[in-house]
Amino acid sequence: MxxxxxxxxxxxxxxxxxxxxxxxxxxxxxxxxxxxxxxxxxxxxxxxxxxxxxxxxxxxxxxxxxxxxxxxxxxxxxxxxxxxxxxxxxxxxxxxxxxxxxxxxxxxxxxxxxxxxxxxxxxxxxxxxxxxxxxxxxxxxxxxxxxxxxxxxxxxxxxxxxxxxxxxxxxxxxxxxxxxxxxxxxxxxxxVKSLGRLKMERAVMEIMEFYLDGRCTMICVTQDILRQMQVEEAELDGIAGLPLQVEGVEVGVTLKEKEPGFYKISMRSADRANVSRICGQLGGGGHVKAAGCALRGTLSQVKEILVRAVEQELALL
Ligand SMILES: [Mn+2]
Known part of the structure; x- marks a missing residue:
């Protein structure tokens, strides 16, 4: 009630x-x-x-x-x-x-x-x-x-x-x-961030990928990266904001490898894109400017699915 x-x-x-x-x-x-x-x-x-x-x-x-x-x-x-x-x-x-x-x-x-x-x-x-x-x-x-x-x-x-x-x-x-x-x-x-967190941010910035003429940015936090940087899962809090910091980006996508072949995805919209709609089509949901979903597959398959879904949304703007 x-x-x-x-x-x-x-x-x-x-x-x-x-x-x-x-x-x-x-x-x-x-x-x-x-x-x-x-x-x-x-x-x-x-x-x-x-x-x-x-x-x-x-x-x-x-x-x-x-x-x-x-x-x-x-x-x-x-x-x-x-x-x-x-x-x-x-x-x-x-x-x-x-x-x-x-x-x-x-x-x-x-x-x-x-x-x-x-x-x-x-x-x-x-x-x-x-x-x-x-x-x-x-x-x-x-x-x-x-x-x-x-x-x-x-x-x-x-x-x-x-x-x-x-x-x-x-x-x-x-x-x-x-x-x-x-x-x-x-x-x-x-x-304030831990040194591990800062190193991890640097590492993911280095592997940041750009799609759709730079309107979609993607970072992928694999288990390997977490191990190398010695950061806890909890320290990933807020990392989904990183891809949005790049000028010209409309949708920022963060993939976290939960286990081999299983990814949790956080999506953020800089302004106009509705990421709730994108994630909804992929079985997830959330808010208009912050949403998420989970996908199974190889990393390249998952990225392909995400980029196509973002492309469809951007075509509507
Ligand atoms: Mn709250």
Whole structure:
């Protein structure tokens, strides 16, 4: 059942002994929303903990906080989790047992008993912020840092269209009312990369391929490259933006070799191309400017399929 902000606030008042679930490949939004919610529930005198299907990368460590230790769950909340599949190894335990979902994805699959989704919100952290406002509970500085990080992450540091007036207003309030380490968070989230990551970026830039008169750029991250550069899968986060940095590119394609003969593809549109339509035709989906799909075959077969699909879309522009 879909519910409004006020009803979600009511759920938080009623609940006890809460497990908060966040998604695999954890990012600043789900970690920020998860730990802001945990600290909110603590402030309300409740036990709560955050569960993530994968270890939370060290770069998000500043968002985490001590939980309430061991206790059995009486109430389960998914935050920023649009689909049960994103729960990875937690899925089997919690499928059918999620009481509340707080999210901002238009694609939310309504797997929870109660679902509070605002597709116009920039981030799950923004939806959570509105719920906290409805509760009238003051934020702490550390909750403010969590909320800020989520909004900054999902707006690409306020670069995307989803950095709405409301998102900016919330951030203005957070800056006004809290000691928010704004520049430090932005530097750590958006500028700092591990040496391995930088080497990997250099390597994929060197093998970047150009198709369709440079309107389509492709990079392919094979298992070999990952091994050579000694980078974790988690460090590939955001790499799909690289092919779009080249001037004149309309569609950027990133292939990741998951296993021999199996590729996960991320597609990004610089402006006008609808990559959701391209990926939809290939069995995937997503947003107009960011979408994905998975393909099997040899690398050259997969590339051929992708270039033809992109060509069809570009012909429509
Ligand atoms: Mn999000």
């Amino acid at each position: 879909r519910i409004e902000i006020a009803q979600a606030a009511e759920c938080l008042k009623q609940c006890e002994d809460v497990y908060i679930l966040i998604h695999q490949s954890p990012d600043g939004d789900c970690v920020g929303a998860g730990f802001a919610l945990m600290q909110l529930l603590h402030a309300m005198g409740k036990r709560a903990k955050v569960l993530c299907p994968e270890p939370i990368p060290a770069r998000y460590g500043f968002l985490t906080a001590p939980d309430s230790g061991e206790f059995p769950a009486k109430y389960v909340i998914g935050v920023d989790v649009a689909d049960l599949q994103l729960l990875g190894n937690l899925r089997s335990t919690y499928e059918g047992h999620v009481d509340l979902c707080i999210d901002h994805h238009i694609s939310n699959t309504d797997y929870a008993d109660r679902v509070c989704v605002d597709p116009d919100a920039s981030a799950a952290c923004q939806v959570l912020y509105e719920i906290i406002q409805a509760l009238g509970i003051p934020l702490t500085d550390s909750m403010a840092a969590c909320i800020y990080t989520g909004i900054a992450t999902d707006t690409g540091c306020f670069k995307y269209e989803n950095a709405t007036a409301r998102a900016h207003e919330i951030v203005a309030k957070l800056k006004r009312e809290h000691a928010l380490p704004y520049a430090r968070i932005n530097r750590n989230m958006f500028d």
